[in-house]
Every structure is written in structure tokens, then in C-alpha cells.
Amino acid sequence: xxxxIRQGMNGRHxxxxxxxxxxxxxxxxxxxxxxxxxxxxxxxxxxxxxxxTNVAVLEKRYIGGGNSGRNTTIIRSNYLTPEGVAFYDESxxxxxNLSLDLDYNVxxxxxxxxxxxxxxxxxxxxxxxxxxxxxxxxxxxxxxxDDLARMCPQLNLRDDVRYPILGALYxxxxxxxxxxxxxxxxxxxxxxxxxxxxxxxxxTGIETENGKVTAVQTTRGxxxxxxxxxxxxxxxxLISDMVGVRLPITSHQLQACVTEALKPFxxxxxxxxxxxxxxxxxxxxxxxxxxxxxxxxSYSYDSTxxxxxxLCQNILELLPFLSxxxxxxxxxxVCDMTPDFSxxxxxxxxxxxxxxxGWGTYGFKAGPVSGKRMAExxxxxxxxxxxxxxxxxxxxxxxxxxxxGAASVGH
Amino acid sequence: MIIVTCPxxxxxxxxxxxxxxxxxxxxxxxxxxxESWVDYLYMRTNVLGVQREWWYHDACGSWFIAERxxxxxxxxxxxxxxxxx
Numbered sequence: 001x002x003x004x005i006r007q008g009m010n011g012r013h014x015x016x017x018x019x020x021x022x023x024x025x026x027x028x029x030x031x032x033x034x035x036x037x038x039x040x041x042x043x044x045x046x047x048x049x050x051x052x053t054n055v056a057v058l059e060k061r062y063i064g065g066g067n068s069g070r071n072t073t074i075i076r077s078n079y080l081t082p083e084g085v086a087f088y089d090e091s092x093x094x095x096x097n098l099s100l101d102l103d104y105n106v107x108x109x110x111x112x113x114x115x116x117x118x119x120x121x122x123x124x125x126x127x128x129x130x131x132x133x134x135x136x137x138x139x140x141x142x143x144x145x146d147d148l149a150r151m152c153p154q155l156n157l158r159d160d161v162r163y164p165i166l167g168a169l170y171x172x173x174x175x176x177x178x179x180x181x182x183x184x185x186x187x188x189x190x191x192x193x194x195x196x197x198x199x200x201x202x203x204t205g206i207e208t209e210n211g212k213v214t215a216v217q218t219t220r221g222x223x224x225x226x227x228x229x230x231x232x233x234x235x236x237x238l239i240s241d242m243v244g245v246r247l248p249i250t251s252h253q254l255q256a257c258v259t260e261a262l263k264p265f266x267x268x269x270x271x272x273x274x275x276x277x278x279x280x281x282x283x284x285x286x287x288x289x290x291x292x293x294x295x296x297x298s299y300s301y302d303s304t305x306x307x308x309x310x311l312c313q314n315i316l317e318l319l320p321f322l323s324x325x326x327x328x329x330x331x332x333x334v335c336d337m338t339p340d341f342s343x344x345x346x347x348x349x350x351x352x353x354x355x356x357x358g359w360g361t362y363g364f365k366a367g368p369v370s371g372k373r374m375a376e377x378x379x380x381x382x383x384x385x386x387x388x389x390x391x392x393x394x395x396x397x398x399x400x401x402x403x404x405g406a407a408s409v410g411h
Numbered sequence: 412m413i414i415v416t417c418p419x420x421x422x423x424x425x426x427x428x429x430x431x432x433x434x435x436x437x438x439x440x441x442x443x444x445x446e447s448w449v450d451y452l453y454m455r456t457n458v459l460g461v462q463r464e465w466w467y468h469d470a471c472g473s474w475f476i477a478e479r480x481x482x483x484x485x486x487x488x489x490x491x492x493x494x495x496x
Contacts, residue, residue, distance in 0.1 A: 249455060250433070296479075298481055
């Protein structure tokens with residue numbers, strides 16, 4: 001406290017830079033493409049768990065400026081497939097200990113998470129999801145309008161609306177986190193252990209020899225390396241094209257917005273699949289709201305009025321009293337969608353070229369577990385059981401993981 | 412706002428249309444090569460730039476091809492599939 005007052009008075013503070021700029025070295029053991037939460041957590045766990053520190057993270061703009069800074073920070077594990085539940089459950093557990101692990105407060109608030117059902121079909125899916133979750137030890141239950149009136153009295157529970165609320169899936173461990181501390185915490189942890197984080201460094205080419213990765217070309221020079229990890233979310237096709245690996249991915253925009261700051265009044269995350277909307281109140285008081293992906297493929301960060309109109313319409317049906325609240329800003333991220341709404345992780349036909357892509361609308365909540373398991377895969381050169389279902393070759397084998405519990409997917 | 416020109420009805424707001432994905436070439440029905448079917452079913456070029464893609468107009472019920480830029484969203488050209496073939 002005295003330190004705080006002294007530094008406040010003299011205008012100097014003792015905070016040190018959390019990561020440092022480095023010259024690009026001629027070679028690295030591992031080159032990670034993409035400086036978001038996936039890339040940085042992979043670098044962090046490589047250094048921390050496996051003592052692999054000769055690692056470069058290449059980011060074309062600034063770290064956390066892509067989808068890690070554009071998502072709505074909802075963390076949950078109430079998915080539908082056993083593979084998905086096991087995977088995201090580990091992620092939630094990592095998030096629970098993340099502030100301690102990184103020595104950086106990520107403000108994880110496990111306030112509970114409601115997925116509303118507006119049709120009998122949706123109620124049936126909620127029961128199904130609750131059963132799958134409970135079997136795997138994940139806390140999810142089906143709740144009905146009586147319970148909802150108690151848990152979330154803000155909700156419009158009238159039945160004379162377009163989509164009356166019939167019930168919900170309540171997921172107690174779900175919640176929200178602040179995205180910047182997650183990215184910065186991982187970056188600092190990786191930097192402290194010797195990882196080089198290179199911002200404003202765009203990958204322009206990847207060299208291979210006899211089907212094996214040998215080097216990466218960047219806007220700042222060439223790096224020799226045997227392992228390249230593609231963790232670039234919406235832009236992953238462009239990186240994979242450099243080595244000729246075809247991906248079953250299309251890039252779509254996902255838009256979101258925040259309102260002006262309000263006094264705290266909403267202490268639960270509300271999601272509606274049928275209305276393609278989700279809303280939570282951030283610790284700064286803003287309501288963070290998002291929708292489903294735009295239907296056509298896109299690499300654009302521009303947001304649209306059409307999105308704003310339809311989202312507001314849907315949110316007002318759930319929370320009509322917000323009608324006079326102003327929107328503060330809106331933005332878009334580029335999501336890499338797969339045919340089965342599950343990610344693609346692991347080896348590719350090109351030796352030394354790994355992918356951790358296809359994260360669509362659910363990448364941020366999986367950041368820690370993806371980093372941990374990708375680091376394990378790189379260190380051991382074996383695919384961990386937890387991520388084996390998400391291998392690229394599943395499409396060839398016809399073993400898709402149909403994850404219908406993905407964000408705002410109608411089912 | 413995106414304006415799409417239906418070959419049938421003329422220029423309309425994108426909200427009247429549905430997106431049908433990038434144009435792909437289906438292998439011959441008797442083609443047995445696994446790779447070509449895997450490629451057709453799942454793999455996508457996902458180009459950054461001008462993409463040839465399917466669109467459907469709700470109003471008149473026609474499927475057609477559009478050439479659209481995937482970053483600027485500008486629709487450069489639309490024509491019926493038959494016109495292309």
C-alpha cells in the first residue's frame with residue numbers, strides 16, 4: 001500500500017515489461033505461428049512442462065489481437081459428445097487454477113451458465129446434454145421456468161412471445177474470464193522461461209524438403225526449424241496452403257458487441273440457441289453480447305448493421321428492459337469452422353507441420369487445455385488420448401465428432 | 412450492406428439470399444478413389460480473395476454462381492450455372 005501511494009505520487013511505477021522484444025534467431029526448435037491464447041499457452045507449457053525453451057511465437061500483428069481479443073470469454077464444459085465434454089472439462093479445471101499458475105489474476109468468475117430452450121426439441125437436447133455431462137462428472141442440470149424465475153428474475157418468462165422459455169440447461173461451473181490477462185499471463189510466463197515472442201512478424205512461406213518442414217520465411221527473415229505449429233484460427237487455411245495441406249475449414253465472421261456500462265445486475269451467463277444469442281455482464285458493467293456466425297464465408301473484420309438489428313431483436317425478447325440501453329461498440333472475429341464443429345489438432349501429412357485449428361466459435365474456452373496437450377504432443381511426438389479424436393485424418397476415416405453443443409448452433 | 416444480383420430478379424439485399432458454399436467439382440459417380448471423395452465432401456479451398464460460390468435466391472427459388480471477394484464482400488459477378496458450363 002505505501003508502495004502504491006509513493007509510486008502514485010511520483011508518477012513512476014515498478015511494473016516491468018511483461019515480455020521482451022528479441023532479434024529473430026537463425027533457428028528455433030519449435031516455431032509457433034499465431035500469438036493468441038492457443039499459441040502462447042502452447043509455448044508456455046512447452047517451456048514449463050517439457051523444458052523446451054528454444055521456441056518462437058510469431059504474430060503478424062500484436063498478441064491477443066485476433067480472436068483471443070474478439071470473443072465473448074464464456075468458459076464452459078457442458079458439451080454433447082463424450083470427447084468434447086472430457087476435453088472442455090479439463091480446460092475449465094485449468095482455468096480454475098490459472099490465476100495461481102500464471103501468478104496473474106485472470107478474473108475467472110464461475111457465475112453459472114444457462115442455455116435456454118424454447119422448443120420441445122431443444123428441451124430434449126438439454127436433457128441429453130445434462131445426462132452426458134453428469135455421466136462424466138460435469139455439473140449440469142435441467143431447470144424449468146419456476147427455477148429460472150428464482151435464478152434469473154431478469155429473464156422474460158412470459159409465454160406470449162415468439163419463443164417462450166420452456167426451460168434451460170444450468171451449468172454451475174460455467175462463467176466468464178477476462179481475455180487480456182489470459183493472453184498476457186501466458187506471454188509473460190513463456191517469456192520468463194526463455195520463449196521469444198515476435199510481434200509484427202508475418203509468416204510468408206514455409207520451406208519443406210522430402211515432405212519435411214525445414215524453415216519458415218517471415219517478413220523479418222528466415223528461420224530454420226523442424227517443427228511448425230499452425231495456431232492461426234480464422235487464417236489457418238492460408239498457412240496450411242504454404243505446405244499444401246488441405247483443411248476442411250471455411251472462415252466465417254462471428255460478430256459481437258458491448259453496451260454502455262451498467263450497474264451490476266446480471267450474475268449469470270445467458271445463452272439461447274434458438275435465438276442465436278448470448279449475453280453476460282462483464283466486471284466493468286458492460287453487457288457482452290454475441291450471435292452466431294454470419295452465413296457466408298469471410299476474412300473481414302468489418303461488422304454489419306444487419307447483425308446488430310437481429311441480435312438486439314433477440315436480446316430484447318429475453319431482456320426487454322434493456323430497450324433504452326445504448327450499444328458502445330461492435331466488432332467481428334474470423335472463425336475457422338469445421339464440418340463437425342470440433343477442432344483439428346495434431347499431425348498432418350507433412351512431417352513437422354502440426355495444426356491446432358478449426359476452433360470456430362469455441363477456441364478461447366479451450367486455450368489452456370489445447371496449449372497443454374499440443375505441448376505434450378510436440379515434446380513426446382505422440383498424440384495424447386484426450387485430443388486423439390480431433391486428428392485431421394478423422395475426415396478420411398469417416399470418424400467425425402459431431403459436436404452439436406457448440407456455440408449457438410441450432411439443434 | 413451487400414448487394415447480390417440475382418440473374419433472374421436483379422440487384423437485391425443479401426438478406427433475400429442464402430449462401431451455398433464454394434463451388435466444388437463432384438467426382439464422377441463411379442470414381443472409386445477415396446481421396447477424391449474425401450476432398451469433395453470435406454476439404455475446402457477457403458480462398459482469401461475472389462471466390463466462386465453458390466447462392467440461392469429465396470424470392471424466385473433459383474441457385475446461381477457468384478464471384479465474391481471474401482474480404483471486401485463485394486459481389487463482382489453473378490450468373491446461372493448453365494451459363495458457366
